[in-house]
Amino acid sequence: MKTKTLICTLVLATGMPVVLGQNVAELREQAKSLFGPLPDKMPGSENDTAIRIELGKKLYFDNRLSVNDSQSCNTCHRLDENRGGVDNEKTSLGAHGKRGDRNSPTTLNAGFHFAQFWDGREPNLQAQAKGPVLNPVEMAMPDAPAMVAKLGGLTDYKDLFVKAFPGAKEPINYDNMAEAIAAFERTLITKDRFDDFMKGDDKALNAKELKGLETFMTIGCITCHMGPVIGGNTYQKVGLIHPYENTEDKGRFVVTKDEADLYKFKVPSLRNVELTAPYFHDGALKTLPGAVWKMGYMQLDKQLTPEEVDSIVAFLKTMTDKARVPK
Ligand code: HEC
Ligand code: HEC
CATH class of the missing domain: 1.10.760.10 (Cytochrome c-like domain)
Incomplete structure (x- = not known):
C-alpha cells in the first residue's frame, strides 16, 4: 500500500480506522460549507455602545x-x-x-x-x-x-x-x-475548539472528535442542525419518523394555527449543548448521549451504536465556550 496519500491512519478503540492528514482538510472544507465559524458580531449590534x-x-x-x-x-x-x-x-x-x-x-x-x-x-x-x-x-x-x-x-x-x-x-x-x-x-458570542478547527488549526480536535464530526455530517443530523449555530435557522417536526411521546406542546402550531406546523419547534443550536441539560423543549431528556440517541431514532430512523453516540457527543463537546469548559 502506498503511504503517499495516507499520511497517517489511526485506529480508534472502536476499531474504525480514521484516516487523518488529507481527510482532515476535506472534513474542514465540508464543515466550513455546512456550518462555518460564528461571526465576530451579532446582527443589529451596530449601535451598541x-x-x-x-x-x-x-x-x-x-x-x-x-x-x-x-x-x-x-x-x-x-x-x-x-x-x-x-x-x-x-x-x-x-x-x-x-x-x-x-x-x-x-x-x-x-x-x-x-x-x-x-x-x-x-x-x-x-x-x-x-x-x-x-x-x-x-x-x-x-x-x-x-x-x-x-x-x-x-x-x-x-x-x-x-x-x-x-x-x-x-x-x-x-x-x-x-x-x-x-x-x-449581543455580546454573548462564544469561542470554541470547533471554530479553531474550521479556522485552520489541525490540532484543535482529536481523532474521536473528528470521527464524531464526520458521523454527524454523514448520517443526516445536518438536515436540521446546520449554519454557524448548528441549528437556530429552521422549524422542524419533533418525532419526524418515530413520534415523540409527549404531544402536549403543539410547538409552532400555537403561533400559526397551521396544521402543517404541529409539533414543529425551532431547531435548537448545538453550540454549548454540553452545558444546557436537560434537553428538548420539555426538558425530558436528562443526558446528552440520551438526547443524541433519541434524535437519531426519532428524526432519522437510525439506531445509533454506543460508539457512534460516544463520538458524536465528543464532537458536540468541542463546541463548548472555552471560558465555560467544565473543570
Ligand atoms: C422564570 C424563568 C425565566 C426568566 C426569569 C427569563 N426567562 Fe428567558 N426564557 C425562559 C424560558 C422557559 C424560555 C423558553 C420559552 C418558550 O420558548 O416559550 C425563554 C426564552 C428566552 C430566549 C429565547 C432563546 C431562544 O433560543 O429562543 C431569550 C433570548 C431569553 N429567554 C432571554 C431572557 C431575558 C433577557 C430575560 C430577562 C428580561 C429572561 N429571558 C427571563 C425562562 C426565563
Ligand atoms: C429533522 C430535523 C432534525 C434532525 C435530522 C436532527 N435533529 Fe436534533 N433536534 C431537532 C429539533 C426540532 C430539536 C428540538 C427537539 C425538542 O425540543 O423537542 C432537536 C434537538 C436536539 C438536541 C437537544 C438540544 C437541546 O438544547 O435541547 C440535540 C443534542 C440534537 N438535536 C442532536 C441531534 C443529532 C446528534 C442529530 C443526528 C443524529 C440530530 N439532532 C438530528 C431537529 C433535528
Missing part, C-alpha cells in the same frame, strides 16, 4: 425587574459561575413559584437565531426581552408602565439610561430597557 451594553448587563442581573425582587434574567439564563446561559431545570420556576411549561434555552449566541423562543413567536432579542418581565409565570410585573415607574424610582439607573440613550427625552422607557438588555445579549 459600551455604556448601553453596561446598562443591559446590569438589567440582566437585576432581581428588581421582577414583581417581588426575586428573579432576574440570570435566574433562568445563568451566566455567572461560567454556567451555560440556562438554569439546568426541566422547566423554570417563576417569581410566584409556578413552573412554566418549557425548558429555558440558552441566551449564549441566541441573537444569531432567525427567531426567538422554541416556537419562534418573537423575531429578535429586543422584542423577546419585553416578554419575560410581564409574563405571569416568569418575572410577573403587572404591565410595562409599572416596570418603567419602578425603574424610574431606582436612583442607580437614572444616569446610565441618560448616557446609554443620548438625546432621548424620556430615556427610561420599556423599549429602551429591552434594547439595552438586547445590546448586552
Whole structure:
C-alpha cells in the first residue's frame, strides 16, 4: 500500500480506522460549507455602545425587574459561575413559584437565531426581552408602565439610561430597557475548539472528535442542525419518523394555527449543548448521549451504536465556550 496519500491512519478503540492528514482538510472544507465559524458580531449590534451594553448587563442581573425582587434574567439564563446561559431545570420556576411549561434555552449566541423562543413567536432579542418581565409565570410585573415607574424610582439607573440613550427625552422607557438588555445579549458570542478547527488549526480536535464530526455530517443530523449555530435557522417536526411521546406542546402550531406546523419547534443550536441539560423543549431528556440517541431514532430512523453516540457527543463537546469548559 502506498503511504503517499495516507499520511497517517489511526485506529480508534472502536476499531474504525480514521484516516487523518488529507481527510482532515476535506472534513474542514465540508464543515466550513455546512456550518462555518460564528461571526465576530451579532446582527443589529451596530449601535451598541459600551455604556448601553453596561446598562443591559446590569438589567440582566437585576432581581428588581421582577414583581417581588426575586428573579432576574440570570435566574433562568445563568451566566455567572461560567454556567451555560440556562438554569439546568426541566422547566423554570417563576417569581410566584409556578413552573412554566418549557425548558429555558440558552441566551449564549441566541441573537444569531432567525427567531426567538422554541416556537419562534418573537423575531429578535429586543422584542423577546419585553416578554419575560410581564409574563405571569416568569418575572410577573403587572404591565410595562409599572416596570418603567419602578425603574424610574431606582436612583442607580437614572444616569446610565441618560448616557446609554443620548438625546432621548424620556430615556427610561420599556423599549429602551429591552434594547439595552438586547445590546448586552449581543455580546454573548462564544469561542470554541470547533471554530479553531474550521479556522485552520489541525490540532484543535482529536481523532474521536473528528470521527464524531464526520458521523454527524454523514448520517443526516445536518438536515436540521446546520449554519454557524448548528441549528437556530429552521422549524422542524419533533418525532419526524418515530413520534415523540409527549404531544402536549403543539410547538409552532400555537403561533400559526397551521396544521402543517404541529409539533414543529425551532431547531435548537448545538453550540454549548454540553452545558444546557436537560434537553428538548420539555426538558425530558436528562443526558446528552440520551438526547443524541433519541434524535437519531426519532428524526432519522437510525439506531445509533454506543460508539457512534460516544463520538458524536465528543464532537458536540468541542463546541463548548472555552471560558465555560467544565473543570
Ligand atoms: C422564570 C424563568 C425565566 C426568566 C426569569 C427569563 N426567562 Fe428567558 N426564557 C425562559 C424560558 C422557559 C424560555 C423558553 C420559552 C418558550 O420558548 O416559550 C425563554 C426564552 C428566552 C430566549 C429565547 C432563546 C431562544 O433560543 O429562543 C431569550 C433570548 C431569553 N429567554 C432571554 C431572557 C431575558 C433577557 C430575560 C430577562 C428580561 C429572561 N429571558 C427571563 C425562562 C426565563
Ligand atoms: C429533522 C430535523 C432534525 C434532525 C435530522 C436532527 N435533529 Fe436534533 N433536534 C431537532 C429539533 C426540532 C430539536 C428540538 C427537539 C425538542 O425540543 O423537542 C432537536 C434537538 C436536539 C438536541 C437537544 C438540544 C437541546 O438544547 O435541547 C440535540 C443534542 C440534537 N438535536 C442532536 C441531534 C443529532 C446528534 C442529530 C443526528 C443524529 C440530530 N439532532 C438530528 C431537529 C433535528
